[in-house]
Amino acid sequence: MNLQPLIGEIVSEAESLLPVPRSRRQARADIARLLHDDYPQLSPADRRTVTDGVMDVLEHDDFFGMEFAG
Secondary structure, X not given: OOXXXXXXXXXXXXXXXXXXXXXXXXXXXXXXXXXXXXXXXXXXXXXXXXXXHHHHHHHHOOOOOOOOOO
């Protein structure tokens, strides 16, 4: 199953889906909840793949800012 379109969809809606302030831990939990509620047909492995994919893109795009910089 190609999960890239779903990853892209969630990334494009991240601004409205994830509350501010944004923490990585809370974002991961919110994405997992969204997948559980809106995409129950996905296997647990697919949900994890999507969550990891979304988090990778958000990290790459500096979505979380400099939260852990030092």
